Amino acid sequence: MRPAKDFFRPLAVGAPEPLREVPARPSRAIHFFDPSNPKMAAKVPDMVGTVDVLLGNLEDAVKADRKEAARAGLVEIAQATDFGPTQLWTRINALDSPWVLDDLTTLVTEIGDRLDVVMVPKVQGAEDIHYVDRLLAQLEAKAGLERPILVHAILETARGVANVEEICGASPRMQGLSLGPADLAADRRMKTTRVGGGHPGYLVREDPVLNADGVESRERATFQQDLWHYTIARMVDACAMHGIYPYYGPFGDIADEVACEDQFRNAFLLGCVGTWSLHPKQIAIANRVFSPSVEDIRHARRVVAAMGDGTGAVMLDGKMEDDASLKQCLVMVDLAEQLAAVDPELAAKYEELGDE
Ligand SMILES: CC(=O)SCCNC(=O)CCNC(=O)[C@H](O)C(C)(C)COP(=O)(O)OP(=O)(O)OC[C@H]1O[C@@H](n2cnc3c(N)ncnc32)[C@H](O)[C@@H]1OP(=O)(O)O
Numbered sequence: 001m002r003p004a005k006d007f008f009r010p011l012a013v014g015a016p017e018p019l020r021e022v023p024a025r026p027s028r029a030i031h032f033f034d035p036s037n038p039k040m041a042a043k044v045p046d047m048v049g050t051v052d053v054l055l056g057n058l059e060d061a062v063k064a065d066r067k068e069a070a071r072a073g074l075v076e077i078a079q080a081t082d083f084g085p086t087q088l089w090t091r092i093n094a095l096d097s098p099w100v101l102d103d104l105t106t107l108v109t110e111i112g113d114r115l116d117v118v119m120v121p122k123v124q125g126a127e128d129i130h131y132v133d134r135l136l137a138q139l140e141a142k143a144g145l146e147r148p149i150l151v152h153a154i155l156e157t158a159r160g161v162a163n164v165e166e167i168c169g170a171s172p173r174m175q176g177l178s179l180g181p182a183d184l185a186a187d188r189r190m191k192t193t194r195v196g197g198g199h200p201g202y203l204v205r206e207d208p209v210l211n212a213d214g215v216e217s218r219e220r221a222t223f224q225q226d227l228w229h230y231t232i233a234r235m236v237d238a239c240a241m242h243g244i245y246p247y248y249g250p251f252g253d254i255a256d257e258v259a260c261e262d263q264f265r266n267a268f269l270l271g272c273v274g275t276w277s278l279h280p281k282q283i284a285i286a287n288r289v290f291s292p293s294v295e296d297i298r299h300a301r302r303v304v305a306a307m308g309d310g311t312g313a314v315m316l317d318g319k320m321e322d323d324a325s326l327k328q329c330l331v332m333v334d335l336a337e338q339l340a341a342v343d344p345e346l347a348a349k350y351e352e353l354g355d356e
């Protein structure tokens, strides 16, 4: 680990100064597209402004013989498109692949000024982030970039999960983490073949309900559990500790919009700021779920108003509110303000609440 005095020093002469704080930019949906797929690529310009992040994916889901085309396609799209308020991210190939060096070299030197975040898959530990960190600094210096490109790690190996805290703290470039449930399930030898989401076999069952004769009177209810709860909770704590942002990841059952929404909402409630969208129809789900509801904002504003100078305890609708619950409400209010700044529809809904 670098000593504290060197942590914020550029890792190459001429590279931009690292950021002291990762900006809280709205990123409810990170929408994946394959830049080598002409149909998808053609849709990207029209998606600007409808989604917080557009991500040109170069890794898994892009065929091996399309890797160069995907990289070149992303350069072309980035150069031709005005992204306005929408961030542009990429997912590079894995660090042990034959493509990643060209991915980083090409993207940083040709479109580095447009790229906000580089997502690195299959991160195992701090050493992976250190490699990318130094290489990015060298390339940024070469390209004459004025602001640093941030790094986002996908947590998709058991070793990565075991090292989650050191990954988050490995560089001032670290922007956040996403859950990679497919690779992670394979690496852990979990027995689910689904890409994210729950599993009907992972459940708890209520105790037998017996009648007066001691015989089971009805079928016992079962409750499906969340396979990803433990990992998401670890991610959230590691990210909060380091001032960076946790995200759910892919929900592969594109047709099941209800379960997708549930999975996203669990992640939102646990502290994630966004998720991935693999298909255009998942963008609306993510935007809905990762924006605080009007009811939550109404309540949060009432608590803020009732708490005056922010200390002490008050009763509101029969419930105790105090310094701590005020902080919970401020999380919601701050998020609503950030989102309203980029989402006029949402801004209008929050605005309608007025000072009620
Ligand atoms: C485990 C992981 O690593 S997850 C991350 C990697 N995976 C991905 O990035 C997958 C990205 N998504 C996809 O590849 C596709 O959405 C698929 C394969 C899941 C489904 O694709 P399709 O069968 O074409 O879906 P569908 O027919 O509903 O698409 C409707 C339209 O939306 C387009 N579309 C589909 N997905 C996207 C997308 N992600 N971005 C932009 N446009 C898209 C299609 O090209 C199609 O266009 P058309 O109307 O002009 O023909």
Ligand SMILES: CC(=O)C(=O)O
Residues within 6 Å of the ligand: 060, 121, 154, 156, 179, 180, 181, 182, 183, 184, 249, 250
């Ligand atoms: C997100 C991802 O890459 C995975 O689930 O494997």
Ligand SMILES: [Mg+2]
Residues within 6 Å of the ligand: 060, 121, 156, 180, 182, 183
């Ligand atoms: Mg993966």
